[in-house]
Amino acid sequence: MGWDGAVTTDTETDVFEEHRPVLLGVAYRMLGRVADAEDVVQEAWLRWSGGDRSDVRDPRGYLVRVTTRLAIDRLRQIKSRGETYVGPWLPEPYVTDFGDRAPDTAEQAVLADSVSLAVLVVMESLSPLERAVFVLREAFGYPYADIAAMLDRGEAAVRQLAGRARKHVEERRPRYEVDPAQRRDLTERFLAAAGGGDLEALLEMLAPDVRLVGDSGGKARAPLREVAGADKVGRFIIGAARKGLPDFSVRHLEVNGGPALLVLSGGKPDTIFQVDVVDGRIQTVYLIRNPDKLQALDAPAAEEPRTPPASAP
Numbered sequence: 135m136g137w138d139g140a141v142t143t144d145t146e147t148d149v150f151e152e153h154r155p156v157l158l159g160v161a162y163r164m165l166g167r168v169a170d171a172e173d174v175v176q177e178a179w180l181r182w183s184g185g186d187r188s189d190v191r192d193p194r195g196y197l198v199r200v201t202t203r204l205a206i207d208r209l210r211q212i213k214s215r216g217e218t219y220v221g222p223w224l225p226e227p228y229v230t231d232f233g234d235r236a237p238d239t240a241e242q243a244v245l246a247d248s249v250s251l252a253v254l255v256v257m258e259s260l261s262p263l264e265r266a267v268f269v270l271r272e273a274f275g276y277p278y279a280d281i282a283a284m285l286d287r288g289e290a291a292v293r294q295l296a297g298r299a300r301k302h303v304e305e306r307r308p309r310y311e312v313d314p315a316q317r318r319d320l321t322e323r324f325l326a327a328a329g330g331g332d333l334e335a336l337l338e339m340l341a342p343d344v345r346l347v348g349d350s351g352g353k354a355r356a357p358l359r360e361v362a363g364a365d366k367v368g369r370f371i372i373g374a375a376r377k378g379l380p381d382f383s384v385r386h387l388e389v390n391g392g393p394a395l396l397v398l399s400g401g402k403p404d405t406i407f408q409v410d411v412v413d414g415r416i417q418t419v420y421l422i423r424n425p426d427k428l429q430a431l432d433a434p435a436a437e438e439p440r441t442p443p444a445s446a447p
């Protein structure tokens with residue numbers, strides 16, 4: 135920064151890299167796709183590095199504004215193309231490791247919730263503007279006035295958008311417990327029961343109205359509709375486990391703020407498995423098998439978690 139607060143060209147890369155985790159966090163929450171989020175952040179970099187920054191006093195706010203608008207444009211393009219998706223849609227899994235970045239348990243719960251599969255699925259039904267306001271307000275804690283300036287909207291309009299989006303998400307998102315230890319324990323027991331063909335043990339872990347959501351995009355074997363009910367979900371899992379995979383192995387990861395299993399076949403990512411828990415029982419089972427969504431989890435990349443999406447500004 136110069137003496138007058140303006141950004142100097144000597145630090146343009148350092149300033150951008152300092153805020154990159156926040157920008158990626160905004161873009162990913164809005165788009166639900168890692169590759170699209172990275173494309174948006176790259177475009178934000180091009181605008182930052184190639185533009186006139188002499189009057190920029192708040193680099194973070196400026197970059198978040200640019201990234202948010204680019205993400206809105208990307209969402210509108212996707213919707214205008216009327217893209218169809220084969221079977222249920224789930225966000226592209228994002229490897230997270232909050233670690234020391236979230237020293238407070240309450241803060242970690244907020245971070246995990248704002249990037250969870252369940253919340254991102256519900257957010258898909260919001261309009262691009264509603265989604266932008268929801269992300270900036272609920273996940274990053276920006277004041278309404280700042281969001282209004284970023285989106286070139288009146289503050290009253292932004293408050294209306296925020297209220298509508300919050301109500302929509304609260305009404306539709308499943309209730310689950312953000313207890314990593316409990317989810318990890320149930321995940322491991324679930325895997326053991328499935329691998330051992332123990333349907334009775336599996337049913338004891340499943341809520342009566344459990345749902346299994348499988349995302350394959352039509353490019354791998356997975357249910358094209360949600361599977362509902364403990365008996366149906368249990369039998370499906372046992373049947374899938376019996377078919378097995380060649381050169382099968384499992385790696386533990388933290389994905390979208392919660393424990394998950396990465397199933398590999400021949401050393402290549404095949405499935406991401408994650409569960410949501412309510413009252414000590416599994417309420418939702420997520421299976422992501424679309425190979426396009428698993429590319430970023432290929433061996434070396436999956437070993438080291440990425441920088442987590444940042445929290446409040």
